[in-house]
Amino acid sequence: MDTQHLQAFVAIAETGSFSAAAERLHLTQPAISKRIALLEEQLKSPLFDRIGRQIALTQAGQVLLSKAILILSEVTAAQRAIADLKGEVEGKLSIATSHHVGLHYLPPFLREFSTQFPQVKLDLHFLDSEQAYYEILQGRFDLAIITLALEQDSRLKSHNLWHDQLHFVAAPTHPLAAQQNLQLADLSRHPAVMPDTNTYTTQLISKLFETQAATLDIGMVSNHLDTIKMLLSIGLGWGVLPKRILDSELVILNVAHEPIMRPLGCIHHSQRSLNNAASMFLQLLQRDQHQPLPPTHQ
Incomplete structure (x- = not known):
């Protein structure tokens, strides 16, 4: 599971908007949408309900959110720990x-x-x-x-x-x-x-x-x-x-x-x-x- 896709998913869930998530991650909105589409295809389940301009997490999205936050946190911690081994x-x-x-x-x-x-x-x-x-x-x-x-x-x-x-x-x-x-x-x-x-x-x-x-x-x-x-x-x-x-x-x-x-x-x-x-x-x-x-x- 690509961490960049999870970052996009978490950003949308927390901001409530594809455009706001794109701004947070310094990406274009089409790029954010593509990442979510690939993640939904991989999980074989929709993660967001889209009603007009409003979006909401589906049941699958709610399950994924806490796990995604934990995964991203652990990846960041691992990167920091390895970098800090150099003492620099x-x-x-x-x-x-x-x-x-x-x-x-x-x-x-x-x-x-x-x-x-x-x-x-x-x-x-x-x-x-x-x-x-x-x-x-x-x-x-x-x-x-x-x-x-x-x-x-x-x-x-x-x-x-x-x-x-x-x-x-x-x-x-x-x-x-x-x-x-x-x-x-x-x-x-x-x-x-x-x-x-x-x-x-x-x-x-x-x-x-x-x-x-x-x-x-x-x-x-x-x-x-x-x-x-x-x-x-x-x-x-x-x-x-x-x-x-x-x-x-x-x-x-x-x-x-x-x-x-x-x-x-x-x-x-x-x-x-x-x-x-x-x-x-x-x-x-x-x-x-x-x-x-x-x-x-x-």
Whole structure:
């Protein structure tokens, strides 16, 4: 059974689309369709029901999916293990990272790593932290460097690298900006601009509001902190942002609360051995854990 055919099958099953799968695998849609046709011919069973533009796994497809994921994972592990026997740091290093971490923390480390190990091909993907967790669990990336979950999945290994201090902020013209000794209940009277409610950051803030029986009124949503910063700067609400990205466009609100620390770090699958490149990159991150390299400004 050809692993390229299985890759196409898994990509379609996970994206729900032949075109999206083709984009993921950097192939044309006819090439993807041909691989599925050959796989269905080999298995003598249809793998997808095609109803208009919608596709769904057949019963045979459902049976094959978990097996295909396992087969591809084992093939990748075997390739890594054989390559690592040489003791050389080479091959591909696939990393998933959130936009905030990728833009404001990783650049110095990526620069140093690529200088030390130019033979490694860096494969960097920007995803929401929650999506990156899922992708690591599926074995698609070597490492994810993201906001850590409030509750860690037992299948993952987690390395705490930094703490992002979060502040309540708003534009200088916002009504809350001139007030002193604010309570969370005072913020409840004004809409907030926050990441989506299923993100780890908003879950953290929601729990804080719950402890004081205050209501978190989210008026607008964006998962990109730099977008939130822009929306706040023009007075569309108050928000919570890392100290690292604050500037004169926003003011820190005088809210009575304990410091809010958001853990940032690296995760990888506990049952997937790290290749030499991933191990060296993780060592680089951990070496400067307590004295991180200076932030990179855009």
